Amino acid sequence: MTETSDLSPRQQRLRRVSTSEVGMHTLPEAVPPAGSDDEARYGMAGDARGQLATVARRFIHSPMAVIGLCIFFGLAVAAILTEMFWTYSYTSITNTLNAPPSLAHPMGTNSIGGDVFAQAMHGTLQDIEIALVVAVLATFIGATVGAVAGFYRGATDTALMRFVDLILVIPVLAILIVLAHIVAKQASNWLWLAIIIGAVSWTYVARLVRADFLSLRERDFVEASRALGASNRRIIVRHMLPNALGPIIVNATITVALSIVLESTLSYIGLGIQPPNVSLGLLVDQGQDSATTEWWLFVFPVVILVVLILSIFFIGDGLREALDPKKNRVRA
Amino acid sequence: MTDATMTVDHLVVDFSTGDGTVRAVRGISFSLAPQEVLGIVGESGSGKSVTALATMGLLAKNATVTGSITYAGREILGLKEKQLAKIRGIGIAMIFQDPMTSLNPVYTVGWQIAEAVQAHQDVDKNEAMAKAVALLQLVGIPNAERRVQDYPHEFSGGMRQRVVIAIAMANNPAVILADEPTTALDVTVQAQVLDSLKTALAETKASLLLITHDLGVIAGLADRVLVMYAGRPVEIGTVDQIFYRPAMPYTHGLLGSLPRLDSQGAERLRQIPGAPPSMVGDMKGCPFAPRCPMRADICDEQEPNLAPVDSQPLDSPADGSGSAGSALDEIDDAGHVAACHFAGDVARLPVASMFPDTSADHEGVAP
C-alpha cells in the first residue's frame, strides 16, 4: 500500500473519489448555501422571486398597462381631491350661466350656473364607485357559481348553467332597462343601480370560472388532494381557485370597465343615475344638444368617460399579459 | 468534413425574454455524415431542441442565431422563409416531440401527407394521396387505405407520431431531425415508433440527428453521440466510446442513472445531485462544477474546451478497478473529445463510480 504522500495531488484526488470512501461531506451540497456562487449557477436565484413580484415586473414592462394605471389613478385621485377641496361642489349654482372654460371654471358652467368641472369629477367618482361595487359583487357571485358548476358537474352544473342562459338569452341592456325601471323608483340611491348591473354581470364571470374549473378538475393535483383526504370545499378554495385566479382577476377588471359603459348608457337614456345626482353618462345626455354651441358641456364629459374606460381596459390587458404563464416560454 | 451532409459551426442561440437574454446554445459544432445517426443527449434546458429548430429556421421570433449551418455545401443560416421552404421537407425534414399537437386537427391525415408530397413533387392530388397510403403502410399503420381519410384525433399518440414520421419521409430527405420522438409516449409504444423510424432511415437513406434524453434509445440507434450540458457539447464520441469510456463526469452521471441489464447484483443507481444552471447571464468556469465530484479550483475559473481524450491506462494505476484484457480495451480514442480539465483521468474511472449511490437525504427519511 503506497503512502498517500507519494502520490501526486491529481492521483490523490482520483484515489479518494474512486474508492467507496466517498462520504457525504466530500460531495457538493444538493442545495447550495444561500448567497454562494453556486447559487447562481444552480439557477436558484430565479426561484427566490415571489410570483407577485414576477407578475408586477411583467406588468410594468407593458407601456400601455402602465399608462392605463396612471390615468385611472390620476382620475380617481383628481376626483377625490376635487370633492374635498374644490371651491364648488356638484350641486353648487352660480350666477355665471353657460360660460366657456375659464380659470374659475376650468370646464365652464351649464345653463343653470352649475360648475361643470365639479360635476364631471363627481360623476367620475360616482362611476368608479358603482363599477367597483359591481365588480366585487359580480366576481364573488360569478366565481362561486362557476366553481360549483364546474366542480360538481352533472345536475348541479346543468341547472346553474340553464339559469345563466336564462339571463344571457336576452340582450343585457334590455334586462337592465326592465330592472332599472322597476328600481328607478327606489333609486336615487346609486347602490341599487350597482346591484342590478352586478345581477347581470356575474354571468360572464360564472361561465369563465366554470370553464376553468372543468379543466382544472382533471388535473393531477386535484386527485392528489383528494387522495390525501381533503374535503371538496378545501379542494375548491385552497387548491383550484388560486389556479383560476389569473383569468378571474382579468375578468374582474373588464367587468369594471363594462359596468361603467352599462351605467353610463342607462343614465344616458334616463334610467340610471337621476338628478340631482350626477354621472358622466347623465352629463353627456344633458349636454348633447349643445355639442356644437356650448361645446364644453359635451366634450369634457365625453372625453373623461372614454379615457376612464380606456384606461381600465389597458390595465386589464396588461394584467392578462402579465399573468399568462405561457408567454416567452423557451423550450430547450 | 467536405463530404458531410450537414455541418453546424459555432452555433449560438439567444432568446430575448422578459427576464433578460437567455443564451440557450453557447456554441455547438458538429457535422453529420451521409447515412449516419448522431444522437444528441442532454437534460431539459441543455439546448438540444433549440439546436435542431435553429437548423430548420423554426425558432420563435425572439431568437437570435449566429454561427454557421451548411447543408449540401450551402450556407442556410439567415435564409428567408421562401428560400428555406425549398430545403425543408426534401433536404432536411423534422419529427417533433408532441404528436398530440403536431398535426393540424382540421385536415385528414391523408391530406396532410399529400400536402407534403405535393410541396416538392410534381404530382396531382390522386397520386399524392396514393403515395400517402403507401407511406402509412410503410410506417406500420394498419388499414392504411381507410385510415388515410381519418382525422388526427382518431389516432392514438403512437400512431400520430408514425404519421409525423410518414410526413418526414415523404420526399426522401437527406437529413431527418428527430426531436425527442418518443418522449411523450408509453414505453411499449416507443418501440413501435422507433421501428417506424428505422424503416424511414432504410427507405430514405437519410442521416438522422436523434435528440433525446433517453440513453436507451441512443444505445439502440446511434453511431455517434454528442452530450450537451448547459448549452454546449461536453463530450462527443462514438457510441462505444461514450458508453464504455465516458471522459466527462456528467456523462458518467447520465450513464450511472441508467439501469443496466448487465449489472452484477443489486447495485443502486447513481445520482447527480443538484440542478442545471440558469441560462440567464454569463457563466464563469465549468457549468457542471457545482455538481461535480471532481471539482477543483481550475474548474471554477476556466471553462474547459472540447479536447481529444487520452484514455490509455496510467503507468501506475491508483486503483485496482481497471478492466484487464477485455473487449473494452479495443475501444480507441479516435474522434473522442470531451470538455473536462481531467478528461483523461475521468475516462479511466469505472462508469459513474464518482457519484454517490445513496440518495441525498436518505438520512432524513424515517427508518
Add this chain to the structure above:
Amino acid sequence: MLAYIIRRLVISIFVLFLATILVFLLVAESGDPLALLRANPKIPHRVILARENLLHLNDPLYERYWIWFSHAIHGDFGNTVAGQAVRPQLVSHLLVTLRMVILATLISIVLALAVGVYAALRQGKVADHVATVTNFLFLAAPVFVVGLLLKEFVAIPINEHLNRIVFYTNGEQSPTLSGSFFSRLPDYAAHTALPTITLILVSYSSWAIYQRASILETLDSDHVRLARSKGISPRRVLMRHVFRNALIPVTTVIALDFAAILGGALITEIVFGWQGLGIWFLNGVNGLDINITLAYLLVTATFVILFNLLADIIYAFLDPRIRYD
C-alpha cells in the same frame, strides 16, 4: 350532431319561456300601466274599464300569463296599453331595425377579420400598434358616445361644408318619402349611413382584438411549425394552417355577441331617432306595457337562440373534432 342541435334547441326554447315568465312577473308587479289614463279627468270611466278588460288587468297573474302564452304561440301578441294590436307594430319596427343590424353585422365581421389579421401579421410594428389602439378606443367608447360624436362632429360639419344634407341624423327615412323602392334607396342610404357606421365601429373592435390574439396564438402553435417544416410555401402555411384554424374560436365569439349587437342597435336608434324595435321597447317599458315588453323579449331572444345555434353549426363544420359526440 343533429340530435345535439335538436336537444339544444329544445332546451333553449324552454329557457326562453322561463325568461318570459320572469319578465312577466317583474313588469306586471311594477305598477299600473293605466295610471296616466286614470289621472286624466277627461277620460270617461267606461273607456278605462274597456281598456282594463282588453288588457286583462283584473285577472289573476297566472291567468294573465296563460292568456298571453296561448295567444303568443299562435302569433297573437295582444294589445298595447293604448289599445292597438301589438303585432303589426312589432313587424314594422323590426323591419326598420333589421335594416341597420344586418348590414352592420356583415360589414363588422369583414372589418374585424381584416383588421385582426392585418395587425397580427405586423405584430409589434407601427401598423399593429395603431390598429390595437384604435380597436381599444372603439371598444371603450359606449355606443351613444360614438353615435353622438359621429352626429355632431362628422355629419353636421360635412353637411354644412357641402351645403346639402349628405348624412341624415334623424329618423330612418324622410317623412314624405314616396315612389318605387329604387327611387327611395338613396334616401334610405343617407339615413342609414351614420347609424350603421356607429354600430359597425362598436361591434368590430372586440372581434378584431380577439381575432388578432387567435392568430398570434396559432402562429406559435406546434402544427404550424410542422407545416412550415414540410417546406410548403409561406403563403400556403398562412392560408391553410393559420387562418383556417384561427377562424374557429372567432366564429363562436361573433355569433354569441349578437345579443350585444341588438343592445347596441337599441341605443343607436335612440341617438338617431329611428322608429325601430329598441325605441318601441323602451317606450313600452316606460309605459309599463307588458305586451310590448314580452313581444320584444320573444323576438330578440329568438334571434339570439338562432344565432347561438348557427355558431354551433359553423363550429362543427370548421372543427372535425367536435362533429362526433
